[in-house]
Amino acid sequence: MRFEQKLTAAFGLLASTGMWRSNYAPPLHRLLWKLGAKTPPPHFQGFTANFVSAGVWFGVVWGLSMWFTWWRSHGMSIERAFTGSIFAGVLFGLGMAAYYRYGARKHRIPLWRDFHRADDARI
Numbered sequence: 001m002r003f004e005q006k007l008t009a010a011f012g013l014l015a016s017t018g019m020w021r022s023n024y025a026p027p028l029h030r031l032l033w034k035l036g037a038k039t040p041p042p043h044f045q046g047f048t049a050n051f052v053s054a055g056v057w058f059g060v061v062w063g064l065s066m067w068f069t070w071w072r073s074h075g076m077s078i079e080r081a082f083t084g085s086i087f088a089g090v091l092f093g094l095g096m097a098a099y100y101r102y103g104a105r106k107h108r109i110p111l112w113r114d115f116h117r118a119d120d121a122r123i
Helices: 003-016 027-034 047-074 078-106 117-121
Strands: none
Touching: 047 078
């Protein structure tokens, strides 16, 4: 099964659970898909993958935003800003990974590698 077909089938499964589309196709993932990345929806990823992806992008974006809007003008050192960004990224990553794992277990969503395994074997 091609990635696009598998993604469409995954959206069908996720939509059938009653989840909002913005929960199973968050903006970052939609952007990645438009750019050609073959990343599964977050509910189909494991805890660690969601922790790393959510934590890294949030830590970088939040840290840069805070640096240019507040921290720099208030004399915060770059080391302290970097530490704060890492801390925020870790907290956000843990929260989002737990949220997606909870939703996946609640709705019995399999990991991406286990989704439609029988269809993958025919190719």
